[in-house]
Amino acid sequence: MQIQGKSYHTIWLKNDNPKVIQIIDQRQLPHRLVIENLKSVAQVARAIKDMHVRGAPLIGATAAYGMYLACLEAPDGFLFDDYIQNAATQLKNTRPTAINLAWAVDQQLELIQNVSSKEEKTKQALDLANTIKQDSIERCRMIGEHGLKIIEEIATKKNGEVVNILTHCNAGWLACVDYGTATAPIYLAHDKGIKVHVWVDETRPRNQGARITAFELLEHGIPHTVIPDNVGGHLMQHDMVDLCIVGTDRTTKTGDVANKVGTYLKALAAKDNDVPFYVALPSSTIDWSISDGVKEIPIEERGADEVKSIYGLHQNQIKKVLLTPKDSPATNFAFDVTPAHLVTGLITERGVCDASEEGIARLFSVKK
Numbered sequence: 486m487q488i489q490g491k492s493y494h495t496i497w498l499k500n501d502n503p504k505v506i507q508i509i510d511q512r513q514l515p516h517r518l519v520i521e522n523l524k525s526v527a528q529v530a531r532a533i534k535d536m537h538v539r540g541a542p543l544i545g546a547t548a549a550y551g552m553y554l555a556c557l558e559a560p561d562g563f564l565f566d567d568y569i570q571n572a573a574t575q576l577k578n579t580r581p582t583a584i585n586l587a588w589a590v591d592q593q594l595e596l597i598q599n600v601s602s603k604e605e606k607t608k609q610a611l612d613l614a615n616t617i618k619q620d621s622i623e624r625c626r627m628i629g630e631h632g633l634k635i636i637e638e639i640a641t642k643k644n645g646e647v648v649n650i651l652t653h654c655n656a657g658w659l660a661c662v663d664y665g666t667a668t669a670p671i672y673l674a675h676d677k678g679i680k681v682h683v684w685v686d687e688t689r690p691r692n693q694g695a696r697i698t699a700f701e702l703l704e705h706g707i708p709h710t711v712i713p714d715n716v717g718g719h720l721m722q723h724d725m726v727d728l729c730i731v732g733t734d735r736t737t738k739t740g741d742v743a744n745k746v747g748t749y750l751k752a753l754a755a756k757d758n759d760v761p762f763y764v765a766l767p768s769s770t771i772d773w774s775i776s777d778g779v780k781e782i783p784i785e786e787r788g789a790d791e792v793k794s795i796y797g798l799h800q801n802q803i804k805k806v807l808l809t810p811k812d813s814p815a816t817n818f819a820f821d822v823t824p825a826h827l828v829t830g831l832i833t834e835r836g837v838c839d840a841s842e843e844g845i846a847r848l849f850s851v852k853k
């Protein structure tokens with residue numbers, strides 16, 4: 486996608502040095518576009534944990550490149566395997582909810598174990614990271630194609646009037662490598678001339694909606710309005726939302742979805758108001774080993790500081806300010822689980838299906 490008319494992915498190899506990974510430091514958005522160099526697995530782990538990069542597909546791609554850097558820096562000889570195992574553990578421990586992280590690291594581990602020399606392991610780890618990246622782009626593009634049909638149908642029913650779409654957090658191209666998951670159908674619809682308008686939940690505490698989704702939509706020229714997180718229910722009661730589309734960090738094989746905290750409350754409001762509630766995901770986000778999202782998906786808990794304070798631009802400087810009494814405790818569950826029965830459908834790279842074991846199995850009887 487584009488920033489100020491220039492095409493970007495969210496992660497790439499440095500042009501003149503393939504031993505350096507470059508990312509957009511998302512902590513600085515929307516106020517600054519800062520490109521960061523990652524040169525070691527420790528730097529990659531920090532970038533994921535501290536959310537320089539974020540969003541399930543992007544975390545997966547970044548971890549895949551992290552394993553390539555681990556191969557580069559691992560000592561040759563009998564210590565190589567231990568080094569790689571430690572790197573894998575370090576990366577997997579950064580953020581527990583998004584399954585794409587373990588999915589990418591495990592693929593790298595399997596590949597690395599089955600190749601003999603350090604040179605060959607390193608080369609193949611880079612090839613696999615590039616494949617995971619390219620694959621993510623293609624999956625998101627296909628999610629866009631399938632989700633577009635849903636928006637088109639609503640636009641037709643509304644005789645070409647504006648389709649109002651509510652989204653939560655940032656499941657856009659900056660959370661992936663390109664296109665986004667929840668936003669991919671929106672970009673395609675807009676590019677096709679369908680009138681869309683997006684209600685953007687601000688998404689406290691880290692404000693991924695207000696900062697990142699709004700930035701993306703603005704750059705692409707898509708009409709949107711940032712709203713406080715609690716407004717969605719009111720908008721739905723007054724027919725101001727035609728559909729919701731959100732992303733997910735982990736989906737059970739039965740269709741329960743973990744996404745940014747607050748998603749569940751939007752799904753409840755959507756159900757109460759007969760507003761279709763879709764979840765867009767690449768199949769790399771499905772955890773085939775679990776059935777009960779509420780009981781089995783690990784929910785990341787982050788620091789209270791993220792709740793108690795907020796970052797913003799003041800006199801051209803990014804400043805942090807305290808919101809709460811200094812000594813009030815705060816709690817910060819980063820995700821919640823929306824049970825499958827509240828989800829109208831899952832928009833995947835293979836098509837749209839019911840959020841149910843049967844629906845998912847129909848599309849993914851052959852896993853990729």
Ligand code: MRU
Nearest residue numbers: 539540541656660666732733745
């Ligand atoms: O904590 P974050 O910003 O990584 O959370 C991101 C989300 O919840 C996204 O909705 C999810 O990863 C889907 S990304 C396409």
